[in-house]
Amino acid sequence: MAEYIDIVGIKQAVNKGEMQAFVRDGSIYLQCKVSGECVKIGDAPAADVAPVVHGRWIDPEDDDGGTLWHCSKCGYPVKTIAKPNCNYCPKCGARMDGGEENAAD
Structure with a gap:
């Protein structure tokens, strides 16, 4: 089954300069500029969608x-x-x- 993330929220954070995206070992990560914490994109909050x-x-x-x-x-x-x-x-x-x-x- 496909997995979906709340891309709108992620894009808003990236556009505000609060987060930076990068790739490491084939996975996409987001780094929060305020806290310096890295979050693997697969761990981002799931979006509520239906096929x-x-x-x-x-x-x-x-x-x-x-x-x-x-x-x-x-x-x-x-x-x-x-x-x-x-x-x-x-x-x-x-x-x-x-x-x-x-x-x-």
Whole structure:
């Protein structure tokens, strides 16, 4: 699983001149100019993030020929003749852009 750090906070500290970044033995470190303390970037506070789930609306002709479109991730049905114009699935929150392995139609 990927790990994320709060890069905005780190950039703000570096831009203020409070921290300096450098590489040692293949690892990135930050040194605080005030205390002189070094912190390995991997020990920086974690950011609160969630991975983006990509999906697409499955054409009703691909399943029962009716007017129900389905989310490719959770199967949530949306009754409409035209392709739903919502950018996210109302049930699972998948981003309906077809991204990653869900090639757009």
